Amino acid sequence: MSDVADTTPAEDGNAKPYSVSELAFALKRTLEDAYGFVRLRGEISKVTHHANGHVYLTLKDERAAIDGVVWKGQVRGLGIRPEQGLEVIVTGKITSYPAGSRYQIVIETMEAAGVGALLAQLERLKARLAAEGLFESERKQPLPSMPAVVGVITSPTGAVIRDILHRIRDRWPCRVIVWPVVVQGEAAAGQVSAAIRGFDAMEDGGPIPRPDVLIVARGGGSVEDLWAFNDEGLARAVAACRIPLISAVGHETDTTLIDFVSDRRAPTPTAAAEIATPILAELKAFVGDLGARMHRCGGRAVEDRRGRVAAAGRTLTRVSDLVELAAQRFGIVSGRLAAGLAKNAAAHERDLVRVSARLSPLLLQRPQAVQRQRLAGVSARLQPGVARGLERASERLGALSKLYVSVDPDRPLQRGFARVTRADGSIVQAGASLAGGEEVAIKFGDLVTRQAVIEGQASESASPAKAARPAKPAKPNPAASAQGDLF
Missing domain, CATH: 2.40.50.140 (Nucleic acid-binding proteins)
Incomplete structure (x- = not known):
């Protein structure tokens, strides 16, 4: 050293x-x-x-x-x-x-x-999520064919976002909304999950348009660099997202947990932009090709039907031939019509002359005379019975008229009698039954009714026999007569 x-x-x-x-x-x-x-x-x-x-x-x-x-x-x-x-x-x-x-x-x-410990842990998490059905193809949503708005969740400073924007701009004219997040480190999983939930919570018609498809993108790296995308919370946020989502994390050989949960996996971020958007030029060419094919098919159909009509027309008779034949038949028939009508009239005239010789008024008068005689005989037999019936009916009617007159309650009034009734309409049969101050109605022979009030009090001790006897006529009282009182 x-x-x-x-x-x-x-x-x-x-x-x-x-x-x-x-x-x-x-x-x-x-x-x-x-x-x-x-x-x-x-x-x-x-x-x-x-x-x-x-x-x-x-x-x-x-x-x-x-x-x-x-x-x-x-x-x-x-x-x-x-x-x-x-x-x-x-x-x-x-x-x-x-x-x-x-x-x-x-x-x-x-x-x-x-x-490795990390991969072993990832495999256990992957098995648990697969058992819950988060990887099933039935739950994956189809991608829109022509999205109007594309949401991108990635780092705003890396080359990934530039590649995606450049690729989308070349392919399809649509709006791109970028939600900036960190894509590496401990905070990456939480920020990406929040971005997914934020896009999913947008409402249609809001100030910020709701994306039709989402792209979660990140460039390549080691397992440690991409480990944030193996987070369980992030995987569940991707599974719960109602917007179709494309995962584009790492390169083609890199695989993370959200690749299994997302609706579509892209090998690279650029490929994700290609998967999310169609090519406008290709669509225009496809539509143009369809239009040309439609015109060609329509032209072939018209030509085919024109040929079929021409072939069918060759087997039909010409209109002029049909009209000429009918006109010829009409001329022949009309020439025969006058002679036929004259011949028919002459035949009917002969038949009438032959029949009229046998006709005579007596043929009609004889049945009339027979019916007249039968009617006279019937009338002669009916007249006595009808007369007797009318006579008996008249007698019964006369008897009923006499009975009506005899029972007429107003007839005795014409002989000077009067009928006294109470206020309730009942007839007074005995004067003792009337109480003092009681109002009564008196009807005379001229059918005029007058009202009166009974004076005095009724005798409670009067026997029914005495009450039933007719009262003696009272002596005329000049004073009472002057006052108009009946009693």
Whole structure:
């Protein structure tokens, strides 16, 4: 370690200055001397197979990570193929990369140590969500064919949003609403979930238009960089979203939990923009092609029917031939009509003359005389019976008239009698039944009714026999007569 620890003062009393290269290579030799052989256990989080045959990867645990490299000559001798998420035990030496001031492990051997803790946890969460049905294709919503508004949830400063906007602008003229979020770190999952719920809560016709489709986008990275998109809360927010959602997280080989829950997965953010929007030029060309095909089909249909009509017309008789034939038949018939009518009239005249010789008024008068005689006989038989019936009816009517006169209640009034009735209309049969002050109505022979009031009091001790006797006529009292009182 004398290369980096030599601090002997120079002749002028200052420490010896080192160049950057001297210090970097001195540190490199120190690491290689101190850690020339190490055995290391960790989880592979990122693997890159370079075109020159070397393999670059990252080993990590819960708190740290170290880059590693497997040179081309050692790749074939490895016991396993390096894959992301695989927990391995490697042997090698620690060295540094002077040009970048980074240290790394040069791997010589590699063996599997089990499935990585993070990926194992992810697999358990994935199995639980799959059992709940969040990955089922039946619950996934179809994407709109021609969206008017596209919502994008991503970082506003990265290249992803520029790629998406550029791709949408080239393909389809629509409005793009960007909800800025962080896409890496502990706050990423919460912000992306809030953005999804915020877009989903928008109402149609509001000040900010509701998107027809959503895109959750992020560029590529390691498992740790993309780990926020494996959050359970984010996955449930994606599943509950009522707007069709496209996940475009990482590159084509990167897979996160929301890729299984979303309605559509895109391999890259640019591909997500292509999936979400159609190509306007292609739609115009397609519509134009449909119009041309429609015109061609219509023209063929018209030509086909024109040919069929022409073929059918050749089998029909010409109109002039039909009219001429009918006119000829009409002329022949009309020429025969006058002679036929005269011949028919002459035949009927002959028949009438032949029949009229047998006709005589006596043929009609004889039946009339017979009916007249029968009517006279019937009348002669009916007249005595009718007369007797009328006589008996007259006698019964006379008897009923006499009976009516005899029972007429107003007839005795014409002989000087009067009929006394109470206020309720009942007839007074005995004067003793009237009480003093009681109002009565008296009807005379001229059918005039007068009102009167009874004076005095009725005798309570009067016997019914005495009450029934007619009262003796009272002597006329000149004074009473002058007052108009009946009693």
